Amino acid sequence: MYDVVIIGAGVSGTASARALSAYDLKICVVEKAEDVCCGTSKANSAIVHAGYDAKPGSLMAKLNVQGNKMMPKLAEELDVPFNPCGSLVVCRDDEDQEMLQELYDQGIANGVEGLKILNREETHAMEPNLADEVTAALWAPSAGVICPFQLNIAYAENACENGVEFRFDTEVQEIEKIEGGYRLNTENGPIETKVVVNAAGVHADKFHNMVSADHIHITPRRGDYCLLDKTAGDLVTRTIFQLPGKFGKGVLVSPTVHGNIIVGPTAIEQEDREATATTRDGLDQVISVSARSVKNVPIRQTITSFAGVRAHEDGGEFIIEELKDAKGFVDCAGIESPGLVSSPAVGEYVKEIVTGILNPARKADFKATRKGILDPKTLSEEERNALIKENPAYGNIICRCEKVTEGEILDAIHRPLGAKSLDGVKRRTRAGMGRCQSGFCSPRTMEILARELKKDMSEITKCGKGSGLIVGKNKELQ
Amino acid sequence: MQNNYDLVIVGGGPAGLAAAEAARKNGIENMIILERDKELGGILNQCIHNGFGLHTFKEELTGPEYAQRFIDRVKELNIPYKLNTMVMDISEQKEVTIMNREEGLQKLQAKSVILAMGCRERPRGALNIPGYRPAGIYSAGTAQRLVNMEGFMPGREVVILGSGDIGLIMARRMTLEGAKVKVVAELMPYSGGLKRNIVQCLDDFGIPLKLSHTVIDIDGKERVKGITLAQVDGRGKPIPGTEEYYSCDTLLLSVGLIPENELSKEAGVELSPVTSGPVVNESLETSIPGVFACGNVLHVHDLVDFVSEEAAAAGKNAARYILGNKERISGDAEEKAIPIVPTEGVRYTVPSHIRVDGMEEQLKVRFRVGAVYSKCYVSVYLDGERIIHKRRPVMAPGEMEEILLKKEELREREGLAQITVKIEEA
Numbered sequence: 001m002y003d004v005v006i007i008g009a010g011v012s013g014t015a016s017a018r019a020l021s022a023y024d025l026k027i028c029v030v031e032k033a034e035d036v037c038c039g040t041s042k043a044n045s046a047i048v049h050a051g052y053d054a055k056p057g058s059l060m061a062k063l064n065v066q067g068n069k070m071m072p073k074l075a076e077e078l079d080v081p082f083n084p085c086g087s088l089v090v091c092r093d094d095e096d097q098e099m100l101q102e103l104y105d106q107g108i109a110n111g112v113e114g115l116k117i118l119n120r121e122e123t124h125a126m127e128p129n130l131a132d133e134v135t136a137a138l139w140a141p142s143a144g145v146i147c148p149f150q151l152n153i154a155y156a157e158n159a160c161e162n163g164v165e166f167r168f169d170t171e172v173q174e175i176e177k178i179e180g181g182y183r184l185n186t187e188n189g190p191i192e193t194k195v196v197v198n199a200a201g202v203h204a205d206k207f208h209n210m211v212s213a214d215h216i217h218i219t220p221r222r223g224d225y226c227l228l229d230k231t232a233g234d235l236v237t238r239t240i241f242q243l244p245g246k247f248g249k250g251v252l253v254s255p256t257v258h259g260n261i262i263v264g265p266t267a268i269e270q271e272d273r274e275a276t277a278t279t280r281d282g283l284d285q286v287i288s289v290s291a292r293s294v295k296n297v298p299i300r301q302t303i304t305s306f307a308g309v310r311a312h313e314d315g316g317e318f319i320i321e322e323l324k325d326a327k328g329f330v331d332c333a334g335i336e337s338p339g340l341v342s343s344p345a346v347g348e349y350v351k352e353i354v355t356g357i358l359n360p361a362r363k364a365d366f367k368a369t370r371k372g373i374l375d376p377k378t379l380s381e382e383e384r385n386a387l388i389k390e391n392p393a394y395g396n397i398i399c400r401c402e403k404v405t406e407g408e409i410l411d412a413i414h415r416p417l418g419a420k421s422l423d424g425v426k427r428r429t430r431a432g433m434g435r436c437q438s439g440f441c442s443p444r445t446m447e448i449l450a451r452e453l454k455k456d457m458s459e460i461t462k463c464g465k466g467s468g469l470i471v472g473k474n475k476e477l478q
Numbered sequence: 479m480q481n482n483y484d485l486v487i488v489g490g491g492p493a494g495l496a497a498a499e500a501a502r503k504n505g506i507e508n509m510i511i512l513e514r515d516k517e518l519g520g521i522l523n524q525c526i527h528n529g530f531g532l533h534t535f536k537e538e539l540t541g542p543e544y545a546q547r548f549i550d551r552v553k554e555l556n557i558p559y560k561l562n563t564m565v566m567d568i569s570e571q572k573e574v575t576i577m578n579r580e581e582g583l584q585k586l587q588a589k590s591v592i593l594a595m596g597c598r599e600r601p602r603g604a605l606n607i608p609g610y611r612p613a614g615i616y617s618a619g620t621a622q623r624l625v626n627m628e629g630f631m632p633g634r635e636v637v638i639l640g641s642g643d644i645g646l647i648m649a650r651r652m653t654l655e656g657a658k659v660k661v662v663a664e665l666m667p668y669s670g671g672l673k674r675n676i677v678q679c680l681d682d683f684g685i686p687l688k689l690s691h692t693v694i695d696i697d698g699k700e701r702v703k704g705i706t707l708a709q710v711d712g713r714g715k716p717i718p719g720t721e722e723y724y725s726c727d728t729l730l731l732s733v734g735l736i737p738e739n740e741l742s743k744e745a746g747v748e749l750s751p752v753t754s755g756p757v758v759n760e761s762l763e764t765s766i767p768g769v770f771a772c773g774n775v776l777h778v779h780d781l782v783d784f785v786s787e788e789a790a791a792a793g794k795n796a797a798r799y800i801l802g803n804k805e806r807i808s809g810d811a812e813e814k815a816i817p818i819v820p821t822e823g824v825r826y827t828v829p830s831h832i833r834v835d836g837m838e839e840q841l842k843v844r845f846r847v848g849a850v851y852s853k854c855y856v857s858v859y860l861d862g863e864r865i866i867h868k869r870r871p872v873m874a875p876g877e878m879e880e881i882l883l884k885k886e887e888l889r890e891r892e893g894l895a896q897i898t899v900k901i902e903e904a
Contacts, residue, residue, distance in 0.1 A: 226606065227603070231743075274699060276610065276611075276699075277608065277609045277610045277695070277696070277697075278608040278609060279608045279609075279695075280608045280694060280716070282608070283606050283608055300604075302603050302604060302606055303601065303603040303604065304601070304602070304603035304611075305603060305606050305608070306611060381583050384582065384583055385582035385583055388577075388579065388582040388583070389582060392579035392580065393579070395577055395578050395579040395580070395581075395582055395583075396562065396578070396579050397514070397564040397577065400514070400564070401740075403564075403566070435601070436598050436599070436601055437601035437602065437603055438601075438620075439598060439599050439601060439617045439619065439620050440598065440620075442620060443620065443623055443624055443628060447628075457628075457630055458630075461613065462612070462613035462700075463613070463700070464700075465700065466699075466700030466701055467612060467613040467700040467701055468613060468701065469613050469614075469632065470624070470630045470631065470632060471631050471632065471633055471634055471727070472630075472631050473629050473630060473631065474625060474629045474630070474631055474655050475655065475656065476631070476656075
């Protein structure tokens with residue numbers, strides 16, 4: 001029997017796993033997908049929000065501001081790309097400037113530092129490509145952008161190195177109460193545990209409602225995005241928000257931590273929790289609404305568009321607690337935006353609850369740091385040549401657009417919880433994330449995956465079960 | 479390792495090979511070809527269909543056969559080349575940073591550089607096609623590589639978006655390998671491919687071509703399950719009520735080629751917003767003196783024969799530059815250059831400006847039209863005077879056009895300010 005089973009290997013589940021891995025506990029993360037970071041955590045704005053959006057006194061506000069303050073150090077410990085670029089909420093001449101003041105006051109109440117309201121000149125001086133109608137802005141220097149994949153992967157790798165077990169392709173179908181804990185019936189058989197952490201994202205209400213009479217309800221809220229080529233990367237240098245409306249924070253225009261520009265999201269409520277298809281209307285909306293804050297967005301330089309589904313709970317609040325009518329079952333539910341920035345604090349918060357239940361001892365040998373995949377582009381020429389001499393794979397470029405070497409891909413495959421699919425390699429190394437969107441490198445990455453994992457090419461997938469890339473050899477089709 | 483070269487050629491495809499041959503034959507000894515793939519020949523290696531070389535060799539070759547003829551010449555001439563070598567950077571001073579497994583990062587100093595990097599395919603994202611993002615969506619060229627070079631079939635039931643030549647060729651190829659190609663959809667009211675490919679690759683196999691149609695949705699969470707096509711109006715917007723669902727496991731995209739100019743851009747080479755390739759003069763020299771461009775990196779060609787011809791000119795001009803005729807090629811004050819202005823149906827010309835002194839006796843100017851024209855004339859004006867008025871039964875954006883300018887004729891005109899190329903209807 002496990003001490004703790006965490007359902008979901010997204011950013012909340014793995015942050016919790018990492019925080020708990022500092023204790024003497026037998027922990028397992030179960031995930032229905034083939035890899036970490038396959039749901040909401042992989043498709044969002046990647047913003048480290050400052051923390052002025054949530055209502056003062058809410059758990060959301062508290063964990064957002066806490067997470068924001070933890071992020072710089074955490075990014076260093078876990079070797080995750082992070083850019084503390086700051087953010088602007090811009091206000092147009094046809095909008096109510098008092099709302100900026102309200103956001104400012106809310107931010108102060110939440111403990112956000114460095115907030116300042118800027119006038120038209122100050123605002124335009126910071127970002128020359130803002131729409132001419134922008135008259136003022138709320139400047140939040142503590143905001144930033146992070147690599148959402150790397151953060152999620154880093155939590156998981158670090159947890160794994162500290163002894164946490166991961167089971168992928170393992171969907172939880174049913175949860176029953178048993179003596180001293182719970183039995184999770186999965187597609188790969190039952191798993192028993194004393195404590196359950198329910199970090200199942202858009203599916204968290206389903207599991208909650210299996211064990212509690214006090215139901216919660218999550219509405220999947222889809223967000224469509226366009227990602228622009230790095231050639232558009234200097235459009236804005238800070239995250240540009242619009243004044244919040246009744247569906248979230250409006251459309252943002254932001255640099256990504258890797259130098260692209262992201263534009264989005266929409267906020268479209270839907271039934272299907274897995275429906276991450278973009279729609280023409282959604283993409284059109286992203287494009288037209290973005291023009292309200294930033295002029296001349298070079299939308300023709302879009303290299304990909306995508307959608308993610310946020311887990312919006314009816315109460316609009318994070319639900320992180322042990323259930324009153326199901327002892328040992330801990331919810332980590334309703335984690336929508338600002339879930340990514342909050343994740344370090346969410347992990348700590350879950351840890352407090354779980355250690356309160358199980359009273360474990362702290363491990364003496366907990367290792368808080370993790371080394372990411374070595375990016376040779378960060379090395380000097382001499383260092384790089386020494387590396388290539390030692391391992392020639394670092395001299396072999398596989399992804400031309402992002403200049404990713406074979407050495408990095410091998411590292412991604414062979415490290416703990418390594419990549420098993422094309423998308424797994426992509427999220428770990430950026431191979432295939434550039435302007436040609438894997439046109440050149442996918443056959444080569446597939447070959448490397450097949451060789452290293454000792455699989456047939458027909459077994460190599462884009463993202464796990466059902467997503468095979470090859471249907472057979474030539475002349476074999478019938 | 480040698481780090482100083484008179485000439486560095488970036489790319490060992492058809493353009494790089496032909497440029498190398500011409501440069502050597504015009505007296506350049508100290509040169510090298512840099513190729514990122516494991517063999518010379520570039521994209522021709524995966525173009526195993528025939529139809530190459532009709533102009534150059536007066537016979538019909540496959541892509542690899544055509545490439546081999548040039549590879550053989552390069553080898554006979556003992557022109558050195560490096561394979562599996564990526565060019566990481568080119569500086570304005572013509573310092574070329576390369577990387578490979580054996581030598582690591584190295585800097586080569588060149589007197590002259592020929593850009594011959596070819597082009598790449600536009601990805602799905604560039605079209606912003608809505609829907610899921612499952613496995614089974616390939617650019618046509620990627621599928622071509624998988625099938626022709628690695629022997630793997632990417633799918634069984636195929637829909638192709640875009641009627642560019644690679645899409646048409648792949649429609650036939652997938653069919654021959656046992657897949658069912660259900661339809662080829664083209665956003666424009668005309669095909670972007672060669673007429674002969676439409677006949678030989680679609681018509682002969684009974685594959686329907688739907689003009690003015692596009693993909694408006696992609697179905698399937700893990701692997702493509704189907705796509706929805708719709709007809710589009712004159713502005714490319716889908717027309718409600720025309721949607722049609724096709725079940726398929728594969729969507730191939732042949733939606734345009736983009737000259738691959740990331741290196742050129744970093745070097746500071748001026749690019750044309752129309753072709754996405756460098757702006758060049760009569761010598762195919764870019765805005766950086768001594769840096770030349772040819773082939774698909776300059777502008778996307780339909781026929782490799784013309785790539786070879788253009789590249790040979792670039793190689794010859796680079797040789798002239800290196801061997802001291804610098805004055806004639808690039809030392810000329812640029813203000814003496816005469817612009818070629820494309821207008822009235824002509825989208826661009828290569829070159830885009832001419833210095834008469836730098837010309838050969840005859841200069842081929844290549845261009846494309848922006849729409850389909852029938853019974854029209856290609857006209858060239860020297861300032862106000864029309865000197866060429868060539869009747870053409872039909873012209874289409876999918877077929878590159880050319881005109882010949884004579885040095886004598888331009889030289890005779892003192893104070894010539896502008897050359898205009900346009901389409902005139904009958």
